[in-house]
Amino acid sequence: MKFFSLVLLLSIVLGLPQKHFVQYNAADSKVDREGRVVMVTLPFTISEGYHIQDAFNTLDNVLPTKISFEDKAHYQIREYTYSQVDYDTVVLDKVSHKVMSNELKVTVTIDLKEGVSMGKTTLKGELFYQACDHMRCFFPRTLSFSVAL
Amino acid sequence: MGRIKKLSTAVFLTTTLLFLMVSCKEEPKKENTAKEEVASEQTMQNVISPDFTLSTLEGETISLSDYKGKTVVLHIATTWCPFCNAEAPYLEALSKDYKSKGVEVLLIDVKESKELVQEKLKDKHQLTFPILLDEEGVVAASYAPDGVLPDLARDEVMLASNLVIDKEGKIQFMSLLDSKNFDAELVQLKKRLDEIL
Numbered sequence: 521m522k523f524f525s526l527v528l529l530l531s532i533v534l535g536l537p538q539k540h541f542v543q544y545n546a547a548d549s550k551v552d553r554e555g556r557v558v559m560v561t562l563p564f565t566i567s568e569g570y571h572i573q574d575a576f577n578t579l580d581n582v583l584p585t586k587i588s589f590e591d592k593a594h595y596q597i598r599e600y601t602y603s604q605v606d607y608d609t610v611v612l613d614k615v616s617h618k619v620m621s622n623e624l625k626v627t628v629t630i631d632l633k634e635g636v637s638m639g640k641t642t643l644k645g646e647l648f649y650q651a652c653d654h655m656r657c658f659f660p661r662t663l664s665f666s667v668a669l
Numbered sequence: 670m671g672r673i674k675k676l677s678t679a680v681f682l683t684t685t686l687l688f689l690m691v692s693c694k695e696e697p698k699k700e701n702t703a704k705e706e707v708a709s710e711q712t713m714q715n716v717i718s719p720d721f722t723l724s725t726l727e728g729e730t731i732s733l734s735d736y737k738g739k740t741v742v743l744h745i746a747t748t749w750c751p752f753c754n755a756e757a758p759y760l761e762a763l764s765k766d767y768k769s770k771g772v773e774v775l776l777i778d779v780k781e782s783k784e785l786v787q788e789k790l791k792d793k794h795q796l797t798f799p800i801l802l803d804e805e806g807v808v809a810a811s812y813a814p815d816g817v818l819p820d821l822a823r824d825e826v827m828l829a830s831n832l833v834i835d836k837e838g839k840i841q842f843m844s845l846l847d848s849k850n851f852d853a854e855l856v857q858l859k860k861r862l863d864e865i866l
Contacts, residue, residue, distance in 0.1 A: 581754035650751075
């Protein structure tokens with residue numbers, strides 16, 4: 521077996537954790553309830569020295585950051601916004617574009633479905649992002665997050 | 670008292686000697702590291718390129734040795750590499766502009782599916798030169814100089830790197846991605862091509 525195949529196989533078998541460039545700060549997440557409407561703030565930290573692509577208006581050559589939510593049986597996502605973003609500007613092929621670095625907060629407005637009690641469900645989702653440093657970009661990653669509603 | 674003095678002197682001398690030994694040992698190490706850093710940029714230049722055999726998107730098998738007698742521009746890419754995407758139109762232009770001068774462009778895509786590469790590289794940029802699938806990343810890794818491979822298994826490719834391999838199979842140019850001095854238009858590569866043609 522070739523060396524790289526062996527390394528790949530071992531990585532799969534051993535389930536080596538993938539290095540992440542973004543961390544989800546579960547302890548700092550906020551949940552505000554008003555009737556059946558829940559406002560959730562999801563805080564993320566982008567590792568120092570790295571940036572991730574913007575979520576909107578990105579160049580055709582870069583992969584935009586995307587957030588997605590799962591387990592919608594108990595609730596409906598009304599809207600979500602990237603409520604607090606630290607933007608930087610980088611140049612790719614002489615074209616400036618915005619990227620996100622340092623801190624990132626996503627605010628989600630959720631409508632709980634009838635019959636679902638508070639504290640009985642969890643908002644789960646994934647943040648898809650591509651990180652870059654001053655030299656290169658890295659293989660895109662998916663970061664899971666969850667917060668009790 | 671005399672014994673204590675002798676013992677103190679011995680300890681002092683031993684400590685000094687050890688300090689000097691460690692200092693002398695570390696100095697050449699720093700020098701080597703600096704040399705290695707410089708060499709890493711040049712490691713693969715002026716050496717015979719490793720041969721490889723890969724399949725194209727169309728299922729044809731291509732070896733580098735098939736191109737003996739021609740000058741080859743080799744570009745290492747993935748669909749998720751923004752720099753590779755930025756270079757793609759310039760590579761296509763280069764392949765057309767230099768075809769009559771005996772230059773062939775080959776793109777090596779690393780660790781991606783045929784369908785994805787077809788859609789996101791070939792179709793998106795309307796590339797007409799051969800695109801080779803390096804499914805295990807072994808060929809791309811064979812060009813990586815020491816110290817260039819990052820610590821992440823999936824990222825162990827030197828993306829957006831360009832090589833010029835001359836008619837004898839010798840590497841005449843090799844660039845590693847440096848986004849601060851990113852040369853999407855391949856100015857340096859074309860300059861080197863013009864020198865050797």
